Amino acid sequence: MTDFRDDGPVPVRDGDTQRRVRRSPLLHTAPIVLLAVLTAVLGWEIVRANMSAAARTQWPWRLQLLDMEPLGSLLAVAAGAVLARAQYARTVRPSLGWRADWTTGQLHGGAPEWRVGLLNGGSHTAVIEDYACRVVLRGGPPGAGGAWTDVQGAAAALTAAGLTAGEDFQLVQMGNFPLVPAGGGYDTATVGAFSRRFVDEVEALYLRVRVTDAVGDSHERIMDALKGARSAAYRRPAT
Incomplete structure (x- = not known):
């Protein structure tokens, strides 16, 4: 089975893994740029300090950017900021996961449904930045799949395939x-419920969740909502 992203087909085993897709320019890039600039200034001052007194009277060696003492202090502060930011980013990093089970209650008539929920197993709150769906119908040509769309677009594609919302x-x-x-629990935010007919007629329903953490980094996970629904190791309800 293949997960089709915007940049081409990617195996599902690689898609169902959380990855960082963007770092905060302000809280990540700026400290690193500052550290690089101060390191370059330190290198300049070290080379300049090893020049003869006569050479330091000539251009460009006469240019003194910073005294070594305040430069060393600034460099230590910048390095500490970069390391502290990296450590804090690991601490607040979300851990996106999902949980699914056959149950009842969401669809009309009380029929068995494959209910899927999203959870954050990290230690800090993350905010959903983007949420998209991709529908792959069973029986289509190999490698065929719809484009990424919002929930309304996915519902329209499913309805056009003969499936009924609510049933x-x-x-x-x-x-x-x-x-x-x-x-530490298993409380999830429900993202969908699907009937046995849906599981039989839809090859895959990919959900792309992108969240922003406390330091402004963006994390993404692509999940197949029907993964496990047809597993031989999981007994489907008879009625």
Whole structure:
């Protein structure tokens, strides 16, 4: 099975893994740039200090950017800021996961449904930045799949395929709301519920979740909402 991203096909085993897609320019790039500039200034001052007194009277060696003592202090502060930011980013990094099970309650008629929920296993809250879906119908040509779209677009594609909202599927609209830490439990935010007919007629329903953490970094995970629904190791309900 293949997960089709915007930049081409990617194996699902690589897609169902959280990855960092963007770092905060202000809180990540700026300290590193400052550290690089101060390191370059330090190199200049070291070379200049090893020149003869006569050479230091000539241009460009006569140019003194900073005294060594304040330069060393600034360099230590910048290096500490970069290391502290990296450590804090690891601490607040979200851990996106999902949980699914056959249950009832979301679809009309009380029929068995494959309910999928999203959770944040990290220690800090993350805010949903982007949420997209991609529908792959069963029986299509190899490598065929719809484009990434929002929940309304996915629902329209499923309806056009003959499936009925409320009876065969329920998709939850995801806005820019916070995913609070699960706190060691399994509480999830429901993203959808799918009937047995849906599981039989839809090859895959990919969900792309992108969140922003406390330091402004963006993390993304692409999940197949139907993964496990047809597993031989999991007994599907008979009715």
